[in-house]
Amino acid sequence: MVERGIILLSGGIDSTTTLAIAGKEGFELFALSFRYGQRNRFELQAAEHIARIFKVKTHIILDIDLSVFGGSALTTDIPVPKDRSEEEIVQTIPITYVPARNIIFLSFGLSWAESCGASDIFIGVNAIDYSGYPDCRPEFIEAFERTANIGTKASIQGRPFKIHTPLIQMTKAQIIRKGVELGVDYSFTRSCYDPSGDGKACGRCDSCLLRKKGFREAGVADPTNYRS
Amino acid sequence: MVERGIILLSGGIDSTTTLAIAGKEGFELFALSFRYGQRNRFELQAAEHIARIFKVKTHIILDIDLSVFGGSALTTDIPVPKDRSEEEIVQTIPITYVPARNIIFLSFGLSWAESCGASDIFIGVNAIDYSGYPDCRPEFIEAFERTANIGTKASIQGRPFKIHTPLIQMTKAQIIRKGVELGVDYSFTRSCYDPSGDGKACGRCDSCLLRKKGFREAGVADPTNYRS
Numbered sequence: 001m002v003e004r005g006i007i008l009l010s011g012g013i014d015s016t017t018t019l020a021i022a023g024k025e026g027f028e029l030f031a032l033s034f035r036y037g038q039r040n041r042f043e044l045q046a047a048e049h050i051a052r053i054f055k056v057k058t059h060i061i062l063d064i065d066l067s068v069f070g071g072s073a074l075t076t077d078i079p080v081p082k083d084r085s086e087e088e089i090v091q092t093i094p095i096t097y098v099p100a101r102n103i104i105f106l107s108f109g110l111s112w113a114e115s116c117g118a119s120d121i122f123i124g125v126n127a128i129d130y131s132g133y134p135d136c137r138p139e140f141i142e143a144f145e146r147t148a149n150i151g152t153k154a155s156i157q158g159r160p161f162k163i164h165t166p167l168i169q170m171t172k173a174q175i176i177r178k179g180v181e182l183g184v185d186y187s188f189t190r191s192c193y194d195p196s197g198d199g200k201a202c203g204r205c206d207s208c209l210l211r212k213k214g215f216r217e218a219g220v221a222d223p224t225n226y227r228s
Numbered sequence: 229m230v231e232r233g234i235i236l237l238s239g240g241i242d243s244t245t246t247l248a249i250a251g252k253e254g255f256e257l258f259a260l261s262f263r264y265g266q267r268n269r270f271e272l273q274a275a276e277h278i279a280r281i282f283k284v285k286t287h288i289i290l291d292i293d294l295s296v297f298g299g300s301a302l303t304t305d306i307p308v309p310k311d312r313s314e315e316e317i318v319q320t321i322p323i324t325y326v327p328a329r330n331i332i333f334l335s336f337g338l339s340w341a342e343s344c345g346a347s348d349i350f351i352g353v354n355a356i357d358y359s360g361y362p363d364c365r366p367e368f369i370e371a372f373e374r375t376a377n378i379g380t381k382a383s384i385q386g387r388p389f390k391i392h393t394p395l396i397q398m399t400k401a402q403i404i405r406k407g408v409e410l411g412v413d414y415s416f417t418r419s420c421y422d423p424s425g426d427g428k429a430c431g432r433c434d435s436c437l438l439r440k441k442g443f444r445e446a447g448v449a450d451p452t453n454y455r456s
Binding site: 069107112143 | 290293294296297298321325326327330331332335336338340343362363367371374375376380384
């Protein structure tokens with residue numbers, strides 16, 4: 001029997017590469033995306049497109065409004081920081097951090113997994129070329145996996161849940177090279193925290209800067225349409 | 229400064245009593261409820277009414293559709309079991325279990341807490357007179373609290389989060405007595421998994437049976453309008 005894998009899919013480089021890896025590993029793909037109040041509405045179009053390319057079995061886009069809580073530049077009018085140095089990007093938790101976002105996303109992934117008989121959940125978190133978010137680190141993922149296995153039927157019967165983080169120790173360049181090897185077309189992915197109305201990436205937020213650096217270091221042409 | 233407390237409020241006996249306890253302890257009350265696809269839409273009306281009575285500072289009702297995942301009698305057309313014995317109720321995980329519900333609810337509570345500067349989250353879980361749900365047990369709560377403190381800014385700065393479970397080792401009768409002592413009017417609370425269109429409790433699901441038993445053992449008149 002083919003195992004089912006739940007993949008959290010934002011439509012960016014990391015989650016798209018993670019989807020490609022899960023597919024390569026033979027999982028039947030169940031993709032989960034969130035309309036959570038993010039500024040970048042283009043990333044969900046990207047996620048839908050990517051889900052079709054990878055022929056996922058089911059793609060669910062859930063509506064959860066995290067903007068009611070405020071507290072993040074990604075879900076409110078707080079300006080997105082621009083032109084930060086590499087040191088700043090990796091050393092501080094920026095205002096683009098959305099409180100508890102990954103624990104919420106993983107919990108929904110867990111709910112779907114438990115409902116459909118999957119034991120494998122994939123998330124494209126990365127603790128190397130990242131924005132310093134605490135919920136992207138290995139110790140968080142391990143703690144979540146433990147909690148998941150205590151708080152579900154898996155505590156009593158059946159296979160335990162596994163949270164797969166194939167990218168967690170890779171640089172952005174390594175991720176891009178891996179994706180290219182698996183046939184990912186990154187022109188469909190979206191990373192920008194603050195795109196313009198016509199969908200162009202700003203080219204200056206942390207996410208754009210990490211993306212540019214990744215393509216540069218990977219020696220792969222960056223297909224992104226940047227404003228600057 | 230008055231500390232803020234996030235209280236997960238379903239509108240049932242347990243969460244209402246928990247709200248009363250948090251208020252008694254001096255917390256500024258922030259109540260969080262969910263429209264998650266549950267059959268009992270009356271419980272959200274109850275939650276709104278109770279939030280007003282307790283003069284909570286803010287009451288947020290979030291829309292999260294767990295019915296898309298299926299898998300539970302509370303969110304689908306699967307019949308709610310009736311007339312189960314006490315042994316059956318406490319010994320098996322019934323079909324009314326909603327996969328990963330409490331980890332989702334707690335994660336949203338955590339997101340709000342982190343956004344508004346609260347460190348205290350209250351949940352009325354109970355591992356004595358309960359339906360055998362794995363996400364109501366102390367070991368799950370401890371694992372979640374640990375995960376919360378690793379996956380948020382609290383891992384780096386500020387007070388750690390505490391998940392308060394004041395009812396976890398109490399019988400339903402003890403909970404009701406505690407609530408009566410704190411002035412809770414249980415006629416506003418709703419417990420039934422399968423109410424009729426006019427809002428009457430079925431009187432026969434696990435939740436109604438535990439509620440009846442609780443009032444009986446507490447020696448308190450049961451104000452509930454049961455069909456049977």
